[in-house]
Amino acid sequence: MSKATITRLFIGSIIAIVAGAILALAAVTIAYANGVFIMDGPDVVGVRGTGLAWTMVGFGIVAGLVVVAGFVGGLVSWIGALLNTAQLEDKVWFLILLLLGIWNLGVFAMIAYVIAGPDAKPATAQRDTFVPA
DSSP: OOHHHHHHHHHHHHHHHHHHHHHHHHHHHHHHHTTOEEEETTEEEEEOOOHHHHHHHHHHHHHHHHHHHHHHHHHHHHHHHHHHHHTSSSOHHHHHHHHHHHTTOHHHHHHHHHHHOOOOOOOOOOOOOOOOO
16 A cells, blocks of 8 residues: 555545534534423433434434544554555654554554655566676
8 A cells, every 4th residue: 555545545534534523513513402302401311303303313323424434444544554664674664653553642643654654665676787888
């Protein structure tokens, strides 16, 4: 997997997570503003079964699926970055990505990799050319 592909996947994953969170927040806000929730003081004790309520539940489910897809895409981009840096002779980037990913700081490692990380290019066989004297 090339660094360009990893970068596109990582940025797309971040966009998906933010879009899903915004959609979920909008669904809850619209539901709350239109009286879908039955409140007892600060507590939600029920939900009115209106068409708007079911529509907002649908939007909430879609938002959750989009966020999960974003997290899966982020995981795939992290694994791709690990495989890409494992091919390098210098293993510093590999260790940084691996350890920060294990310690749940992988997003910072991926941002650093996208900005300044190396791209492991496959080694091409060099042909010896003989030039007549």
